[in-house]
Amino acid sequence: MTVAANDLAIVKSASLQAFNSLALPVRAEFFCCVDSIEQIDQALEFARQHQLAITPLGGGSNVVLATDISGLVIHINLRGVDSRQTSSDRVEVTFAAGENWHKMVLLSLERGWYGLENLALIPGNVGATPIQNIGAYGVELSDLLLSLEVIEIASGKLIKMRGQDCGFAYRNSIFKQAAKDQYLIVSITLELTKTPCTNTQYPVLKAALRGVEPTPEAICEAVCRIRREKLPDPAQIPNVGSFFKNPLIGQDLADRLAEDYPSMPIYPQSENLCKLPAAWLIEHCGYRGLRRGAVGVHDKQALVLVNYQGDGADILALAGDIQADVESKFAIRLEIEPRVYND
Numbered sequence: 001m002t003v004a005a006n007d008l009a010i011v012k013s014a015s016l017q018a019f020n021s022l023a024l025p026v027r028a029e030f031f032c033c034v035d036s037i038e039q040i041d042q043a044l045e046f047a048r049q050h051q052l053a054i055t056p057l058g059g060g061s062n063v064v065l066a067t068d069i070s071g072l073v074i075h076i077n078l079r080g081v082d083s084r085q086t087s088s089d090r091v092e093v094t095f096a097a098g099e100n101w102h103k104m105v106l107l108s109l110e111r112g113w114y115g116l117e118n119l120a121l122i123p124g125n126v127g128a129t130p131i132q133n134i135g136a137y138g139v140e141l142s143d144l145l146l147s148l149e150v151i152e153i154a155s156g157k158l159i160k161m162r163g164q165d166c167g168f169a170y171r172n173s174i175f176k177q178a179a180k181d182q183y184l185i186v187s188i189t190l191e192l193t194k195t196p197c198t199n200t201q202y203p204v205l206k207a208a209l210r211g212v213e214p215t216p217e218a219i220c221e222a223v224c225r226i227r228r229e230k231l232p233d234p235a236q237i238p239n240v241g242s243f244f245k246n247p248l249i250g251q252d253l254a255d256r257l258a259e260d261y262p263s264m265p266i267y268p269q270s271e272n273l274c275k276l277p278a279a280w281l282i283e284h285c286g287y288r289g290l291r292r293g294a295v296g297v298h299d300k301q302a303l304v305l306v307n308y309q310g311d312g313a314d315i316l317a318l319a320g321d322i323q324a325d326v327e328s329k330f331a332i333r334l335e336i337e338p339r340v341y342n343d
């Protein structure tokens with residue numbers, strides 16, 4: 001059933017299976033797709049009138065929709081790209097929230113705006129990129145983000161925020177903490193360069209570029225190649241990429257683990273903090289390539305849980321077993337990376 005709020009179509013009991021990259025078969029109590037600020041206003045007004053909670057949704061590639069979603073799911077579909085050259089070498093580029101992220105990386109390369117190449121082929125849309133401060137191959141969104149425009153859900157007000165006020169950290173931001181569920185992101189503005197300023201320090205990327213001139217185009221190609229080799233395409237095998245964050249641990253535990261497991265990769269981050277690859281921990285608990293009923297762990301990358309035809313409970317049960325086994329073997333509790341909706 002479709003109800004109308006002015007010119008906005010709001011669908012009652014809409015399937016979200018095509019709107020989440022795990023292809024979980026759940027429904028939204030109400031669903032709409034917004035193309036403009038005016039339509040966002042209409043959606044928020046509808047939600048206020050009917051006392052509905054709001055759930056924003058982009059490409060659905062970082063959510064585990066484990067149950068039906070009550071309230072109004074708003075699929076953010078605003079489009080547009082704007083740019084301003086601010087010096088001979090700097091350009092400020094604004095992308096609307098509904099643009100596909102990877103397309104914006106390619107478009108930037110085409111126009112000679114550099115800085116995004118390491119972040120190629122990350123699924124999803126622009127609006128979600130600040131939520132977990134997307135990162136890959138040595139670059140994070142926060143390295144480039146100047147500002148963003150958001151609509152405060154409670155008041156409907158359009159607000160400009162500075163990147164530096166967003167509390168960015170590894171896969172984290174205020175949008176997952178103090179400002180959780182308070183804003184709809186409508187655009188982001190990045191500062192990119194007109195001359196290449198490349199970052200090829202990440203070991204896998206460095207190896208892939210051996211013997212190649214590391215132009216931004218070559219980096220983008222190498223990143224896409226590496227990702228295609230080790231990550232399943234959600235359109236073929238539903239998944240949300242990394243299911244767990246790489247854990248940060250203290251030096252004492254790192255020292256003990258290094259003694260017990262000499263082959264464990266341990267990356268010092270600061271004086272007393274080390275990062276471990278969650279994939280290594282999961283693999284050493286015997287999960288890589290494991291299939292359990294309708295869900296499993298990808299055979300090329302143990303950090304990726306895949307859905308063959310299961311539901312959210314199957315995925316979360318497998319994730320729980322992985323967390324328990326990793327904790328009992330290594331004394332480390334893995335944290336789930338995507339947002340889980342299970343109430």
Ligand SMILES: Cc1cc2nc3c(=O)[nH]c(=O)nc-3n(C[C@H](O)[C@H](O)[C@H](O)COP(=O)(O)OP(=O)(O)OC[C@H]3O[C@@H](n4cnc5c(N)ncnc54)[C@H](O)[C@@H]3O)c2cc1C
Pocket residue numbers: 021055056057058059060061062063076097122123124125126127128129131132133134135136183184185186231232233234239240241242339
């Ligand atoms: C194969 C694969 C590889 C991946 N690789 C990486 C990687 O290398 N690095 C990385 O960081 N991530 C990676 N991801 C995770 C994911 O692609 C990113 O987190 C992406 O930014 C999510 O975008 P989305 O539009 O799909 O967000 P969604 O899944 O739709 O939403 C994610 C969260 O953001 C909220 N949200 C979405 N849009 C908005 C908005 N406009 N305003 C307010 N809130 C919003 C949602 O409510 C939800 O809580 C990968 C995922 C897959 C499937």
